[in-house]
Amino acid sequence: MRIGISAAGKDLDALLDPRFGRCPYFLIVDTETKEFEAVDNPGSTAGGGAGIKAAQAFLRLEAKELVTGQAGPNAFEVLVEGGVKIYQAPQLKISEVIELYKNGDLKETTPAGRGRGAR
Amino acid sequence: MRQLVVTSGKGGTGxxxxTASFVALAGGLVIADADVEAPNQHLLLHPRVIEKKDYKGAKVAVKDPDKCDQCGKCEEYCRFDAIQELEVDETRCEGCGVCAFVCPTGALRLEEVTIGVTMVSETEYGTFSHALLDIGAEGSGKLVTEVRKNAEKQVQGEPILLIDGSPGIGCPVIASLTGADLALIVTEPSVSGQHDLERIYDVTRHFGVKALVCINKWDLSQEMSEEIEKYCAQEGLCVVGKIPFDPEVVATIKKGLPVKNLLNTRAGTAIADMWQTVEVIFSKNNNWRR
Amino acid sequence: MKLAVLSGKGGTGxxxxxxxxxxxxxxxxxxxxxxxxxxxxxxxxLYMKPVLEESLPVTIAQPEIDQGNCDYCGECANFCQFNALAVAEGVVLTFPELCHGCGGCVLVCPKEAIQEGKREIGVIEKGWADSIKFWQGRLNIGEPFAVPVTRYLKNGLADVQEDIVIIDAPAGVSCPVIEAVRDSDFALLVTEPTPFGRHDLELALKMVDHLGIPSGVVINRAGKNNDLISELCQERNVPILLEIEFSKLLASLGSIGIPFSRVLPQWQERFWGIYQSIKEGCPCAS
Incomplete structure (x- = not known):
């Protein structure tokens, strides 16, 4: 399965970044082969609407599942419209997060409430 | 790393x-001041700045006068009156890019501008990340995020990041709360204090951050303090401290004494009691994150 | 004369x-x-207890997508600096609370599939508090943009007959404050004698200098630490126009919503005095 993880760094030793919209990288991982690629998240430098920008960029990566700490409601809406399933995971190493994912220990998340963010 | 945010719905609650008293009590922290619009924490911690960087965070329209043929389309299309007599007024420009789009000669473009400075400093108590937003600049939420990033980079071994949050309920506040493990809301016993407490509590709930409350200067209106405690009881919000009004606090700060001297005041004693409770709740709350 | 009352720090009075x-x-x-x-x-x-007679909605423009004409090319989302639009498979999502109403998406759409609708973000309310004409703006809960409401509120100033306009500005030094204070003849900066009050007064002074507005200072909760403020004022050559001593009487009157000058007439004279000195010292006063 090809999944995306919001990451604080560029490899499997990096920690999961709990903030989807402003995480520096998306790590796109093949959970079977552990092959991965790190993609810059354009939302990390967005003035406002970081979550939306991040989600828009994530859709282009064609990963149908996302593991993150918390996706804001706006990002959530875009991701769900784009057919992405979102799982919540603690702030662990990416390699550990992948294990949790594979063992089915992560739960799918629901929206966090209406967006408010502006500037 | 665990993150504790001290915040308030309203300015001037203390x-x-x-936060500074907590710094003196806990030791071995990384500290961040997320009030980037009117930061005050540095006045207490006496930091030695070791790294200072301009921070680019917003875009504004910039005109190349050589290319401008004065057609006036930019002025016509700008919804923010930010172009007047063909010049860009940066304090009005919202960086939307419409002028650049409509300009037939390519004389206008969006450029990133500096919106403030970020600083990483040393203090007697630990590393301190702070910033100052330029007057009237847009992008305070982004700058808060940067301050937190800088702070998180410094967390090595130190398990706690203590954040002096932004006041209010807007974007910078949200930026200072997201991802935190615990928020302590400081309020004061007045009608507006209670009103603003309710609003900020709403925000913490939205973002799934556990909140505690402390009433500062509680003895200035015992009646309003009781009202606030009643509200908190209804909401299942824990009031972890009541700090008396104490002119000694200002006197201590004014003298520029180290923050541990705050603990010798009457208010400081109350804050120290509160810290014991907060610490316990903070560690119990830590069953999930690292 | 337009007189703005502001403070760098919140909670100063x-x-x-x-x-x-x-x-x-x-x-x-x-x-x-x-x-x-x-x-x-x-x-x-809460203090003036005005009778409000009129309520006018404040709207900003926002995109409305004609999903029939749209081919999901993504140009609008690409252009929008505020990320107020996103294009997923077969749908354009709009995020009104992020939209500044610049109209850019309408201009860039190659299919003319975007129209502009209006969204109410707040209201302007007008009325009277006895002989004082009273206007206020109110931003709807959850709306992030205060500036358009302030701008709309101030637009009406061109036609007013009153000699004195008193502008109660928000706290801080960010955009909504600048919008409120802009074009005032004089700025009254309220602070308190603490190191924080001093620091934030410096920021407020910087702001009014930037806007080219002459200013004076009011020290609220004044007491034995006033030197913190007076030193700065001397340095900056800004007059201290009034000191309001800290007293539990004034504080408790405030907490139950009674302006103290109403019950303590000596304060009326002192506030009248401020106005006189502003008028004398200010080139704007006619």
Missing amino acids: KTTV | KTTVAVNLALSLAEKGEKVLFLDTDVEEPNAG
Whole structure:
């Protein structure tokens, strides 16, 4: 399965970044082969609407599942419209997060409430 | 790393003093001041700045006068009256890019501008990340995020990041709360204090951050303090401290004494009691994150 | 004369000063318009208790997508600097609370599939508090943009007959404050004698200098630490126009919503005095 993880760094030793919209990288991982690629998240430098920008960029990566700490409601809406399933995971190493994912220990998340963010 | 945010719905409730006292009590922290619009924590911690960087965070329209043929389309299309007599007024420009789009000669473009400075400093108590937003600049939420990033980079071994949050309920506040493990809301016993407490509590709930409350200067209106405690009881919000009004606090700060001297005041004693409770709740709350 | 009352720091008593000033001037027979531009937290009305007669909606433009004409090319989302649009498979999502209403998406859409609708973000309310004309703006809960409400509120100023306009500005030094204070003839900076008050007064002074507005200072909760403020004022050559001593009486009057100049007439004289010195020292006064 090809999944995306919001990451604080560029490899499997990096920690999961709990903030989807402003995480520096998306790590796109093949959970079977552990092959991965790190993609810059354009939302990390967005003035406002970081979550939306991040989600828009994530859709282009064609990963149908996302593991993150918390996706804001706006990002959530875009991701769900784009057919992405979102799982919540603690702030662990990416390699550990992948294990949790594979063992089915992560739960799918629901929206966090209406967006408010502006500037 | 665990993150504790001290915040308030309203300015002037004393969150900076509470934060500084926690700094002196806990030791071995990384500290961040997320009030980038009117930061005050540095006045207490006496930091030595070791790294200072301009921070680019917003875009504004910039005109190349050589290319402008004065057609006036930019002025016509700008919804923010930010172009007047063909010149860009940066304090009005919202960086939307419409002028650049409509300009037939390519004389206008969006450029990133500096919106403030970020600083990483040393203090007697630990590393301190702070910033100052330029007057009237847009992008305070982004700058808060940067301050937190800088702070998180410094967390090595130190398990706690203590954040002096932004006041209010807007974007910078949200930026200072997201991802935190616990928020301590500092309020004061007045009608507006209670009103603003309710609003900020709403925000913490939205973002799934556990909140505690402390009433500062509680003895200035015992009646309103009781009202606030009643509200908190209804909401299942824990009031972890009541700090008396104490002119000694200002006197201590004014003398520029180290923040541990705050603990010798009457208010400081109350804050120290509160810290014991907060610490316990903070560690119990830590069953999930690292 | 347009007189803005502001403070770099929250909780210094800015509204208290603005309200007492307005009441004192009205008591002396001046025609006063009071403008509460703290649209996120308009609370001057709690003290002035105006009768509001008129309520006008404030709207900004926002995109409405004609999904039939749209081919999901993504140009609009690409152009929008505020990320207020996103294009997923077969749908364009709009995020009104992020939209600044610039109209850019309408301009860039190659299919003309975007129209502009209107979205109410707040209201302007107008009325009277006895002889004082009272206007306030109120931003709807959850709306992030205060500036358009402030701008709309101030647009009406061109036609008013009142000699004195008192503007109660929001706290801080960010865009909504600048919008509120811009074009004022004088800025009254309210602070308190603490190191924080001093620091934030410096920021406020910087802001009014930047806007080219002459200013004076009011020290609220004044007491033995006033030197913190007076030193700075001397350095910057800014006059201290009034000191309001800390007293439990004034504080408790405030907490139950009674402006102290109403019950303590000596304060009326003191606020009248501020106005006189501003008028004398200010080139704007005619």
